[in-house]
Amino acid sequence: MQQIAIVAFSQSDCLARAGAANEVELIMPQLQAVYAQVGIDNAQDVDFVCSGSCDYLQGAAFAFVAGVDALGAVPPIKESHVEMDAAWALYEAVLKIRMGHADSALLYGFAKSSSGELPIVLSQQLDPYYLAPLWVDTVSLAALQARLLLESGLASERDMAEVVARSRRNALDNPHARLSGSVSVDELLAEDLFVSPLRRADCAPVADGAAAMIICTVEKAREWGVPYALLSGIDHRIETHNLGMRDLTDSVSTRLAARAAGVEDGPVEVAELYAPFSHQEIILSRALELGDDTRVNPSGGVFAGNLMMASGLSRVGEVFRRIAAGEIRRGVAHATSGPCLQHNLVAVLESAS
Amino acid sequence: MADTADTITGIECPVYLQYHFTAGRAPARFLTRIKEGVLSGQRCPRCSNVYIPPRGSCPACGVPTEEEVELPDKGTVQSFTVVAIPIPNNPIKPPFVVANLVLDGANISFIHLLSECENSEVRIGQRVQAVWKPREEWGYAMDNIRYFRPIDEPDVPVAQIGKLPVTGREG
Amino acid sequence: MSTLAAVVGIGQTQYKTRRGDVSIAGLVREAAVNALQDAGLEWDDIEAVILGKAPDMFEGVIMPESYLTDALGCNGKPMLRVHTAGSVGGSTALVAASHVQSGSFKRVLTVTFEKQSESNAMWALSTPQPFSVHLNAGAGGYFAPIIREYMRRSGAPRDVGIKVAVKDRLHGARNPLAHLQLPNITMQEVEESMMLWDPLRFLEACPSSDGACAMVIAAEELVHESPKPPAWIRGVAMRSEPTMYAGRDEVNPQAGRDCAADVYRQAGITDPRRDLDCAEVYVPFSWYEPMWLENLGFAAQGEGWKLTMAGATSLDEGGDIPWNCSGGVLSSNPIGASGMIRFAEAARQVRGDAGAHQVPGAKLALGHAYGGGAQFFAMWVVGADKP
Structure with a gap:
């Protein structure tokens, strides 16, 4: 099967509000950045383009159509879109390259979720007959999951606070972070409860912005003459929507995806996990069977800023950056979608040398 | 079991979500100018085509557009339809004409109403001009222009629609 | 090189204005x-599910793949959600095919749907935005001026659209799943x-339907495990261009030609x-048949309407290249599924399994979908x- 190389990645600053900028204006700087990294001019110079976004976050149908205006799609291009995080756009593009219909692909994800009340908006992702009419927001659902985790004895509130403290500390080195700093676990634990047992700090700060990536065949990467990371495995799994039927303290779909992606075939030096709530990082680390020798979310993860529809792709991008820079040789990236980690994608990245 | 006649197959369940919509930097600039009664487009630095209303990029070249170009309120009918059904929450009575119009100096059409004319006499290439609302009613909106109406100028040959200079027919 | 793949199973629902007897999950x-x-x-036997539909606002369920996981037997499997506007049914089929053609999967299920009766599609498409005039006369209002420009260019007589409207409804009357059943429709009717959007009349426009369409796509090595003849996938393509740009040919979009x-x-x-036996082409407004005949190379520029008027695209008139034997989008339009129905009906024809709307001996067929402002194409x- 065709080997896939990741050759470029860029993400915007995580902004609480992107102000006046529209989709095109959010996307374009990231596209220009990845073009520059491989030395191409525009989307005409890649064989396939795929994006990830969600209409409801912006509150307008066909939000992604405007995104095409950022590409320079004249003459017409091969282009597709997933109503998911752009990590799944990456997945679609991988299939395209494997089948021999593209040697290179541009991916991007974007959202301006500050336009609406995200936790409420996402409540309409639930079963429309039984759950959505209850308007159960995403924070409350995550809180139910956190409660189960605490009661099961698998984690403590202190463990959750440690995730937050470490993430914020790591984010000090992340120039795009919305939130970073040194805060002690005790300080975090002293904060008021928000949606019990979650404190505000346990919820990753949502951000507006965009991210873009270029992938290609290894031959193409050599032709471009840029450092690259090999995407040695990628898989994703979904599990039942019925929360009552899931063991919410575990992530079975992450385990399945990790096995299929080959996580266990080598050491995991870095893991970038898309955990929008602190307790979910604990669940994911266990599902991925990460040991003490793995650095989790050295970028600060989404606690530096949760770019909706792009955070999954950004996790892959963060691992790519470290491999391309020669910092590490092997890492794992993860993306999630749906309430309480319903749908998970796992990618394994390796150094080419 | 209830009678089949009484079986409920659906309930009304309205969903209200509130958004603070932002148009984008370029459209916001356009809307600011139109509040002053000025039609302002943007020129692509690469292909030199002028877009109005601007969206901040040239869709053909995929590059940001920044140079502003002030355009007249005269233009040409690129195509049109006569709409026979009412638009929800709109006082305009059918049948009315919706046209794709290109302003002089612009290279792309936008949609607006055409009025003060016989619907049967509207044609591709016809020259038109904006009829503005009274100045005190102007807001940040495209409908500061109430509609366009035909003007007494010769039709534009089809091949030249979308290619006229800002000076219009005589330029 | 890509792995050989084929359609080995096709499933559709009854298309109608309102499927009050099933939930969204029940429909898919x-x-x-x-x-x-x-x-x-x-x-x-299914390894992955690929789901497609048009905007979530049509039903008011955000990212419905999350909720539909259980109905589609997807627990523990990969599930991908495609959305490329009106072309999505076709794009979804292509993304599903790529799962197999890439050698990554042996057998996948792909499903598309729309349950328009559960929401107000006109409203969903017209949330007010400040920089355009509120003239949301629907898709017809957008496409009517483009059709008028086609009429000007080609000099086509005004009854071409009427002929297509009749032809596709007569085809639809042969298809028991079709939403509109108008076996006695006439040109006069x-x-x-x-007249809704001059030159488009009410009966020249598609209906609004509830419905779903599904296919099973298998790798060559598993094709024999399914009893019916396969439809081998011989070519796949998609193209996109911006909605508007200076000099864009909206009548004959380059994305479609490419x-x-x-x-x-x-x-x-x-x-x-000559080479194709039939085609299922996305024609939501009657005039798009002659326009796409030209765009897709079945006729020279300005000549598409002559094929239509000569009956070349009509099954009833014994035409040499029947288009939309199932009745097409003009007979059934569950938007998100409409493109996939075209792809599936093309496959039914070459499997010899199209019932009363079968083109005798069909061996090679085109499935086509378009979306947005006729800017997204999948075939x-x-x-x-x-092969």
Whole structure:
């Protein structure tokens, strides 16, 4: 099967509000950045383009159509879109390259979720007959999951606070972070409860912005003459929507995806996990069977800023950056979608040398 | 079991979500100018085509557009339809004409109403001009222009629609 | 090189204005179960599910793949959600095919749907935005001026659209799943129907339907496990261009021409009218048949309407290149599924399984979908013979 190389990645600053900028204006700087990294001019110079976004976050149908205006799609291009995080756009593009219909692909994800009340908006992702009419927001659902985790004895509130403290500390080195700093676990634990047992700090700060990536065949990467990371495995799994039927303290779909992606075939030096709530990082680390020798979310993860529809792709991008820079040789990236980690994608990245 | 006649197959369940919509930097600039009664487009630095209303990029070249170009309120009918059904929450009575119009100096059409004319006499290439609302009613909106109406100028040959200079027919 | 793949199962629902008898989950499951049955398979035989639909606002369910996981037997499997506007049904089929053609999966299920009756589609498409005038006269209001420009260019007589409207409804009357059943429709009836967006009349526009369509796509090595003849995927292509740009040809979009050239090259087609036996083409407004006949290379520029008027695209008139034998989008339009129905109906034809709307001996067929402002295109060519 065709080997896939990741050759470029860029993400915007995580902004609480992107102000006046529209989709095109959010996307374009990231596209220009990845073009520059491989030395191409525009989307005409890649064989396939795929994006990830969600209409409801912006509150307008066909939000992604405007995104095409950022590409320079004249003459017409091969282009597709997933109503998911752009990590799944990456997945679609991988299939395209494997089948021999593209040697290179541009991916991007974007959202301006500050336009609406995200936790409420996402409540309409639930079963429309039984759950959505209850308007159960995403924070409350995550809180139910956190409660189960605490009661099961698998984690403590202190463990959750440690995730937050470490993430914020790591984010000090992340120039795009919305939130970073040194805060002690005790300080975090002293904060008021928000949606019990979650404190505000346990919820990753949502951000507006965009991210873009270029992938290609290894031959193409050599032709471009840029450092690259090999995407040695990628898989994703979904599990039942019925929360009552899931063991919410575990992530079975992450385990399945990790096995299929080959996580266990080598050491995991870095893991970038898309955990929008602190307790979910604990669940994911266990599902991925990460040991003490793995650095989790050295970028600060989404606690530096949760770019909706792009955070999954950004996790892959963060691992790519470290491999391309020669910092590490092997890492794992993860993306999630749906309430309480319903749908998970796992990618394994390796150094080419 | 209830009678089949009484079986409920659906309930009304309205969903209200509130958004603070932002148009984008370029459209916001356009809307600011139109509040002053000025039609302002943007020129692509690469292909030199002028877009109005601007969206901040040239869709053909995929590059940001920044140079502003002030355009007249005269233009040409690129195509049109006569709409026979009412638009929800709109006082305009059918049948009315919706046209794709290109302003002089612009290279792309936008949609607006055409009025003060016989619907049967509207044609591709016809020259038109904006009829503005009274100045005190102007807001940040495209409908500061109430509609366009035909003007007494010769039709534009089809091949030249979308290619006229800002000076219009005589330029 | 890509792995050889084929459609081994097709399932559709009844298309109608309102499917009050089923939930959204029930609707997609109906199509999926029909596809599995057609393929002689069980849920466990499916490795991944690829779901497509038009904007979430049509039903008011955000990212419905999350909620539909259970109805589609996807627990523990990969599930991908595609959304490329009106072309999505076609794009979804292509993304599903790529799962197999990439060698990554042996057998996948793909499903598309729309349950327009559960929300107000007109409203969903017209949330007010400040920089455009609120003239949301619907899709017809957008496409009517483009049709008028086609009429000007081609000099086509005004009854071409009427002829297509009748032809596709007569085709639809042969298809028991079609939403509109108008076996006695006449040219006069269409002509006298209300003019909505001049030159488009009520009966020249598509209906609004509930419905779902599903297919099972398998790798060559598993094709024999399904009892019916396969439809081999001979070519796949998609193209996009911006909604508006200076100099864009909206009547004959380059994205459509390029997409067709790409899919024909893969399938070894040099003259589509001669080489293809039939086509299922996305024609939501009658005039799009002559326009797409030209865009897809079945006729020279300005000549598409002559094929229509000569009956070349009519099954009833014994035409040499029947278009939309199922009745097409003009007979059934569950938006998100409409493109996939085109792809699936093309496959039914080459499997010899199209019932009363079968083109005798069809071996090679085109499935086509478009969306947005006629800017997103998806196409495939399927054949009875293994390439």
